[in-house]
Amino acid sequence: MSFNINKFYYGDYGEAKTGAADISVKATAKEEWPLWEIFVRSKQGLDHKHVGSLHAADAAMAIENARDVYTRRMEGISIWAVESNYIHASNPDEADALYDPANDKVYRHPTFYDLPDEVKYM
Amino acid sequence: MTKAEQLSQLLQLADNALIIGHRCSEWCGHGPILEQDIAITNIALDYIGQARNFYQAAATLINENQESFPGFAFPLSEDNLAYLRDEREFRNHLxxxxxxxxxxxxxxxxxxFSTYQYYLYTQLKDEDKTMVGxxxxxxxxEVTYHLKWSSEWVIRLGDGTEESHHRISKAVDQLWAYTGELFTKGDPLQEQWLQKIQSVFAEADLTIPENTWMHQGGTTGNHTEHMGFILAEMQFLQRAYPGSQW
Structure with missing residues (x-):
């Protein structure tokens, strides 16, 4: 068994070079079960939150593994599993261009007008 | 049911859960992959939890009816039943x-085993109005999950690669002879059990061996040679240092 964990397909930077549809990972990690991203809803009415990732042979097994790995201490009532292959992510190399420009635009925050006293819960 | 019959029912339920739970716990740290290691360890803990509940009920039964159970040292706890009984007193199936x-x-x-437990517990839940139910x-x-988890593995291995099919077929040949003693003659649970096994085996492309000679003995305390080793490991501490806690 190979323990060469290749996170190329995780989306972060491989996408920039080869495009999101690249599935070459299946060839590089033939012996490994695919990686799945797990989202858990902690209670009714809340959203599913990303809690981590795990390996599983198929979607049914991913959900069962997630049940055993991530909800053993009553953390959740619902699980989503998404094969990591299908997560598309922004490129960390472009972080400057993508996020820094928002840094000096305080006027985008709704803090520049006075609320009437009658409006209490804003 | 007499008090003695109640006790032997409780002990069989408890011993079964304790011993198979101990076997599952042996996988801890040795599972084929991290996620499955956690899965089988969870299952082990479920079994031990069931064993504790049944042993506690058994201990209560004994303590409250001391005159019916001479030969026990009172007051008795779940630990006495798990750690201080000898091999021949255990009633778990082989x-x-x-x-x-x-x-x-x-x-x-x-x-x-969990298919057996599933139908047995369902029956107890519906018919037994005591603590056992x-x-x-x-x-x-818990058992419903064990059944789901294990049947998926049986199907996955049976309908998988040549190697996995070979291994699970060998496992069927090896284990089938130990399924006979799960049921007494004419037990209606046996039919339900068999139907479930057949439907999963059909999906897994496995066949039930025919004309198998069935091992007996667990329920009367005549265990396989493996049982002594389990108890030696499990009971060593309480035998060597009676009453020690952690």
Missing amino acids: IAELPNGDWAVTTLRIFL AIAEKALK
Whole structure:
């Protein structure tokens, strides 16, 4: 068994070079079960939150593994599993261009007008 | 049911859960992959939890009816029953004590056994109005998951690669002879059990061996040679240092 964990397909930077549809990972990690991203809803009415990732042979097994790995201490009532292959992510190399420009635009925050006293819960 | 019959029912339920739970716990740190290591360790903990509940009920029964049970030292706790009884006093079925073998044997054993537990606990939940029924009802949720988990593995291995099919078929040949003693003659649970096994085996492309000679003995305390080793490991501490805690 190979323990060469290749996170190329995780989306972060491989996408920039080869495009999101690249599935070459299946060839590089033939012996490994695919990686799945797990989202858990902690209670009714809340959203599913990303809690981590795990390996599983198929979607049914991913959900069962997630049940055993991530909800053993009553953390959740619902699980989503998404094969990591299908997560598309922004490129960390472009972080400057993508996020820094928002840094000096305080006027985008709704803090520049006075609320009437009658409006209490804003 | 007499007090003695109640006790032997409780002890069999408890011993079965304790011994198969101990076997599952042997996988801790040795599972084929991290996620499955956690899965089988969770299952082990479920079994030990069931065993504790049944042992506690048994201890209460003994303590409250001391005159019916001479030969016990009172007051008695769940630990006395788990750690201070000898091999011949254990009433678990032989299938619970067999070695784990490979992953195929392990998952098939859990499948055969939890199918049995599933129908047994369902019956107890519906028909037994004592503590036994209440424990069975609580444990049934766990057993339902064990059954789902293990039957998926049986199908995955049976309908998988040539190697996995070979291994699970060997496991069927090895374990089938230990399924006979799960039921007494004419037990209606046997039919339900067999139907479930057949439907999963059909999906897994496995066949039930025919004309198998069935091992007997667990329920009368005549265990396989493996049982002594389990108890030696499990009971050593309480035998060597009586009453020690952690």
